[in-house]
Amino acid sequence: MQPVVRLARGRKHLDTVFRRADVMRVYGLESDSTVLEDANFWFDLKTENYVAAMKGMLEVFDRMVKEATDRQNAKTREWWKKRNAT
Numbered sequence: 001m002q003p004v005v006r007l008a009r010g011r012k013h014l015d016t017v018f019r020r021a022d023v024m025r026v027y028g029l030e031s032d033s034t035v036l037e038d039a040n041f042w043f044d045l046k047t048e049n050y051v052a053a054m055k056g057m058l059e060v061f062d063r064m065v066k067e068a069t070d071r072q073n074a075k076t077r078e079w080w081k082k083r084n085a086t
Contacts, residue, residue: 001026027060034060 005017024032034057 027063029060 001018001022003016003018005015007014007016020032024030
């Protein structure tokens, strides 16, 4: 994915913004679970539709965090391998 905006100060990474379509493609999403169907956000918290949408959104966030953690752990392991090899 190519970032739309990448904010950095010096060598420290602060934030990156990606296109929604790119994120959905990478994570295999057919619909954006962060968008509620009611454009006015008037909804009953006890309805199954709302609960299912929130569960879907949380599942996506959970998967994104786990994948990011796995990538960071792999980078850290590689760094330690290189460090110990010298």
